[in-house]
Amino acid sequence: MSSRSSASPKSSASAKSRKSPAPSAALAAAPASVALAEFSALPTGWNNGSLYQAAQTTRHREFSGEGLYGSRRPQHEEAMLRPFDRATIIARTRIMIRNNPWLASTFLAYVQEVGSPTYKSTARLATPDESNTYNDLRETVLGRFFRDIENSADLSLADVIEIYHYELNIAGEMFIIFLKTGEVQLIPSELCGSPLDALARANALPVGATFADGTPLPAGASERDGIVRADGRIIGYRFAQRDALTGAVNFSDPARSTIVDARYVRHLYDPDRIEQGRGVPRGATILGKLQDLFETGDARSQQVKNAACLSMWITKNIDPNGFAESMKGAMRNNAVQDAVALKTVAEQRSAYTELRAGAVYYGATGES
DSSP states (O other), X not given: OHHHHOOXXXXXXXXXXXXXXXXXXXXXXXOHHHHHHHHHHSOOOSOOOOSSGGGOOBTTBOOTTTTTTSSOOOOOHHHHSOHHHHHHHHHHHHHHHHHOHHHHHHHHHHHHHHOOOOOOOOOOOXXXXXXXXXXXXXXXXXXXXXXXXXXXXXXXXXXXXXXXXXXXXHTSEEEEEEOTTSOEEEEOGXXXXXXXXXXXXXXXXOTTOBOTTSOBOOTTOEEETTEEEETTEEEEEEEEOBXXXXXXXXXXXXXXXXXXXXXXXXXXXXXXXXXXXXXXXXXXXXXXXXXXXXXXXXXXXXXXXXXXTOOOOOOOSSOHHHHHHHXXXXXXXXXXXXXXXXXXXXXHHTOOOOOOTTOOOOOOTTOO
């Protein structure tokens, strides 16, 4: 009885090992980084063995982006959104916001919901009248002080904050450089990046590289995706100028790109993932769907316009005079069924009343 109902500990362990191999001793004792690397290297076959639907892959559901790197291994955040892909998303969004009413309305509603800042003083003095007078004067002074804080476009603080919220949707980030004049300079996301040969030289900066003011960069400094680091800390950002004619950005040209000390730069973005060093465009997830909606609406409008420009006629194979005589004869002979049949035929022959795009019309025998 007992031999049939229970197995020995050894046989039970063997069955368990056949179902799911136990992790290696090295994996159990290794540091977290090594353990994650070994885990990532394990094969991930096509199967539905997981108890979590989010981990299952079937012919009815395929998650977007799987197989991009040949497996489902977790990737670094910077590898998930490469510089070229970020630039493409930003360029498309900047064009769409000028042409796609769905995208423009979505971004506008977001910015209006967030609202523009106002200067509200709430100081309390001896009497309510004194408080109101002081607060009104203080708000006026603040408004004048922050009326022009940007060096190129005479933007107020309220304008800068509104632009920042737009840039969060378009690019996911914005850079601000503090100038010696006390003003600020706004830098869009696409003007921050690294030369194409950065990966080839293992992200190490060339010997003799300096900041914009000529100060040498510390030894061992490296850059990746426009961010310069030394000893694991951000020490600078590489910015480039656009070509005046083409708008192209070249981070490899020393005459058109420079590294600005991080002490004078504010990188504005909302990090929401580990390992994330740059912002992610908030509109990236809906860009494709809004473009589909825009194209579908345009196609429908063009369909209506095309139909309104078309006309056609159908030559009938029925003689109007003969039909009239047949109807009179049926009425004289009280042949109601024949009269109804003739009427039905006439209605069917006159059923072509409108044109629809993509429609197929079948004419009766002899009709053309």
